[in-house]
Amino acid sequence: MERIYLDNASTTFPKAPGVGERMKELIDTAAYNVGRGGYTAAYTTAERVLDTRERLARWFHFPDPSGVIFTSGVTMSLNLVLKGLLRPGDRVVTSSMEHNAVMRPLHQLAGTGVEVVVADAHADGTLDPARIEALLREKRTRAVVMMTASNVCGTKMPYREIGALCRAHGAIFILDTAQTAGVDDIDAADADILTFTGHKGLGGPQGIGGFLIPERLCGEITPLLAGGTGSLSHEEEMPGFLPDRYEAGTLNLPGIIGLGAALEYLESQPAGAIARREAELTDRFLRGVAAIPGVRAVGLPTAAGRAAIVSLDFTPLDNAEIAFRLDSEYGIMTRCGLHCAPRAHRTLGTYPNGTVRFAFSQYNTEAEIDRAIEAIGALVRG
Numbered sequence: 001m002e003r004i005y006l007d008n009a010s011t012t013f014p015k016a017p018g019v020g021e022r023m024k025e026l027i028d029t030a031a032y033n034v035g036r037g038g039y040t041a042a043y044t045t046a047e048r049v050l051d052t053r054e055r056l057a058r059w060f061h062f063p064d065p066s067g068v069i070f071t072s073g074v075t076m077s078l079n080l081v082l083k084g085l086l087r088p089g090d091r092v093v094t095s096s097m098e099h100n101a102v103m104r105p106l107h108q109l110a111g112t113g114v115e116v117v118v119a120d121a122h123a124d125g126t127l128d129p130a131r132i133e134a135l136l137r138e139k140r141t142r143a144v145v146m147m148t149a150s151n152v153c154g155t156k157m158p159y160r161e162i163g164a165l166c167r168a169h170g171a172i173f174i175l176d177t178a179q180t181a182g183v184d185d186i187d188a189a190d191a192d193i194l195t196f197t198g199h200k201g202l203g204g205p206q207g208i209g210g211f212l213i214p215e216r217l218c219g220e221i222t223p224l225l226a227g228g229t230g231s232l233s234h235e236e237e238m239p240g241f242l243p244d245r246y247e248a249g250t251l252n253l254p255g256i257i258g259l260g261a262a263l264e265y266l267e268s269q270p271a272g273a274i275a276r277r278e279a280e281l282t283d284r285f286l287r288g289v290a291a292i293p294g295v296r297a298v299g300l301p302t303a304a305g306r307a308a309i310v311s312l313d314f315t316p317l318d319n320a321e322i323a324f325r326l327d328s329e330y331g332i333m334t335r336c337g338l339h340c341a342p343r344a345h346r347t348l349g350t351y352p353n354g355t356v357r358f359a360f361s362q363y364n365t366e367a368e369i370d371r372a373i374e375a376i377g378a379l380v381r382g
Contacts, residue, residue, distance in 0.1 A: 001331040002331055003331045004332045004333065004368045006333060006358045006359060006360060006368075007335050007359055008200070008308070008360060008361040009154075009179060009307075009339075011199045012200050012202075012203055012361050013363075014363060015258075016202075016261065016262035016265040017265055018264070019259075020258070021261075022261035023255075023257055023258040026045075026253060026254055026257045027254055034253070035231065036230050050065065051260055052260035053065040053068040055263040055264070056196075059267075060186055060187070060212060061189065062194075064215065066241075067242050068210060068243065069211050069212070069247060070208065070210045070251055070252065070256060071246075072209060072252065073206075074101055074176055074177075074195050074197040078102055078195055081174055081193055081211060082102075082109060082145065083109065084222045084223060085142070085220060088112055089114075090115070090143070091114075092106065092114060092115070092142060092145060093117045093171075094145050094146055095120075095147075096347045097121045097146075097152070097157070097341070097344045097347060098145075099147065099151055099341050099344075100340040100341065100342075101178075103341075106145075117135055117141075118343070119135060121347050122347075123347065123348060123349060124299050124300055125154075125155030125300070125347065125348060126300070127157055132144065132162050133169075136166070144162060144166050144173050145173075145176070147159075147177075147178065148175060148179060148181075148184070149180045149306075149309075150179070151339055151341060151344075152299075152309070152344045152348065153300075153310070153311045153355075154179070154282075154306040154307040154311075155305060156306065156307060163175075163190040166192070172217070173191045173193070175190070175194045178195075178196070178197050179307045179309065180307055181196045181201050182203060183308070184275060184307075192214070192217060193212065195209070196210060198210075198262070202262055202263065202266065203262035203266065204255070204262040204263075205254070206255075207252055207255050208258070208259050211246075218240065218245060219240070223238045223246055225249065226238050227248035229248060231244045232244075274362045278360055278362060279304075281308065281364055282310060282360055284369050285373065286302060288369070288370070288373035289310070289312060292376060292377050292380055293380070294314065294317070295313075296312065296315070297311070298313060298348050298350055308361065309358070310357070310359075311339075312356050313353075313355050313356075315353070319353055319354060322356055322379055323335070325379055326372075326376075329375075332371070332372050332375055334358055335356075335357045335359075336354060336355070338351070339355075
């Protein structure tokens with residue numbers, strides 16, 4: 001049975017060309033520890049790490065590569081930033097569409113005396129910037145944190161407008177780009193701190209990501225992790241400069257080098273080509289499932305304003321059974337459930353049963369989309 005991978009919102013597969021080969025080459029020939037070894041080979045590996053920092057800075061239009069901080073991914077980045085920034089008595093605003101990578105750290109912080117305010121999105125996942133503005137006017141707010149697009153239904157958030165509102169009201173704007181980085185053109189200037197993961201749209205391996213932070217905010221965020229950096233080793237305080245302040249311990253060198261290879265591939269593609277390709281596939285899928293009775297596509301009706309993500313509700317059928325049968329009978333890989341975003345499902349009206357999520361990438365084909373539509377129709381008709 002031919003397998004069809006439609007779970008790209010979890011992780012993109014396949015990875016960008018050259019990623020695995022570049023990682024293997026590093027492990028086999030150059031896995032020296034940067035910032036520790038006092039020899040030429042270690043310095044050469046350090047230059048390759050710097051190359052990936054510089055590529056990320058260019059990709060996000062960020063002026064200072066030293067402000068590109070490597071972590072294990074968006075979840076670690078958001079924990080580092082939120083817990084390093086917010087103090088008891090501070091107020092933080094977010095949306096009802098957020099992933100648990102935002103909501104769980106905020107829940108923990110609420111237990112320490114941080115005030116967490118959630119702005120409700122509409123039933124299609126859209127968020128009115130006026131709701132955020134009203135909250136910013138209501139009371140002094142330390143930070144606003146939100147995603148660029150929903151991992152449940154793909155609805156894109158008006159983050160550029162909200163970033164402008166944050167600047168006007170003196171709030172720090174923290175952006176989660178997990179579902180759109182590598183596909184959409186995201187400008188780091190639209191946020192104060194941008195978090196990213198390497199294994200989704202950027203096409204890199206799992207276990208690597210990070211955040212972009214300007215020098216002016218370096219003193220605002222207390223490092224969550226402390227340890228060796230290879231710099232200022234005579235001091236027990238963490239360094240006060242970037243990137244060392246937030247990079248305690250040994251870096252994930254294979255992940256960084258693999259991400260660098262993925263960025264090389266992205267840089268070779270025509271501007272906007274991947275986004276256009278994914279929008280075409282998403283529209284094709286939406287048109288096809290719209291003709292099937294008993295299937296509800298959650299969120300916006302077309303690919304406009306969407307990432308390449310479509311969640312389907314098969315009520316009164318069992319969503320989990322549909323996902324199982326898609327895999328076992330048709331070889332179609334999806335994700336079923338709440339997608340680590342229960343508030344989003346409450347907003348969309350799909351809690352507690354969740355949805356079956358289909359997420360596309362540039363590597364999918366029209367034939368695969370059509371096979372998925374045919375399989376859904378067959379399962380619904382019984």
